[in-house]
Amino acid sequence: MRQANIYFDIETIPTQSENIKNYIHNSLIAPANYKTAEAISAWVEKNKEPAYRKTALNGGFGQIVCIGYAINDSDVKTIYYDKWAESEKEILVTFFNDLKNCYTPSAEIIPNFIGHNIENFDLRFIYQRAIVLGVNPPSFLPLNNKSYNNMYIFDTMIEWVGKRGFVSLNEICMSLGLPTKGDAIDGSKVWDFVQAGKINEVAEYCAADVEKVRAIYKRIMFQNIT
Structure with missing residues (x-):
């Protein structure tokens, strides 16, 4: 059987809903060793922004601002819009x-x-996000499945360190002598770049990650080895 390799990556940002943002902030509870009202208030204020930013990792709250993908050896395509705040469904x-x-x-x-x-x-x-936005995905997109029992998913992180391990994309690139990411942008800085009007740079970063995934996959599969 022939195989169509679909390499992809997404970039996400925190929730754009004021209701969810308020919920996150109001749910903050200071550790028990914070006793005075002043100390508790200072702790909550300090942790508001980090807690808000973490919603970028929550598919129920966060938002997709870019998807990059390539099929087999085709050029990488990025899907994003300058009006990022209102374009997630269209993406x-x-x-x-x-x-x-x-x-x-x-x-x-x-x-x-x-x-x-x-x-x-x-x-x-x-x-x-497809559920939240009411967008029907293709029947062949392996949503809510596991790579270790489903042949339609190849997760480079799991293939490299196993189901319980973690390794960054950059670290695998370093191990394999592949180009690594620069310091200008990484996943933690995507929201900052988006707010600064640099969504095009986020898209370039996303496309570069797709290329890295493709190169890693070919190495793991011992392709082009002489």
């Missing part, structure tokens, strides 16, 4: 339609979705 619809247009599964061709930490993050996030 998902475009991504799903592109997959349907570029790839039709059959008994002879197996889709293989490849990415870094996609089992525990990217696919779960896409799954949750």
Whole structure:
């Protein structure tokens, strides 16, 4: 059987809902060793922004601002919009339609979705956002599945360190002598770049990660080895 490799990555930001933001802030509880009202208030104020930023990792609260993908050896395509605050649904619809247009599964061709930490993050996030936004994904997109019992997912992190381990994409690149990320942007800085009007740089960062995933996959699969 032939295999269609679909390499992809997503970039996410914290919730844009004031109701959810207020809920996160109001849910903060200072540790028990903070006794005075002044100390408790200072702790809550200090932790408001970090707690808010963590919603970028929660598919029920956060938002997708960019999806990058490539099929087999095709060029990487990034889906994003300058009006990022109101375009998440359009990003998902475009991504799903592109997959349907570029790839039709059959008994002879197996889709293989490849990415870094996609089992525990990217696919779960896409799954949750599709539900929240009411966007119907393609039937062949392996949402809510596990790579170790589903041939449609190849998670480079799990393949490298196992189901219980963690390794960054950058660390694998370092191990394999592949180009690593610069210091200008990483996942923790995406929201800062978006707020600064640099969504195009976020898209470039996303595309670079897709290329890294593709290179890592080929090394793990011992492709182009002479």
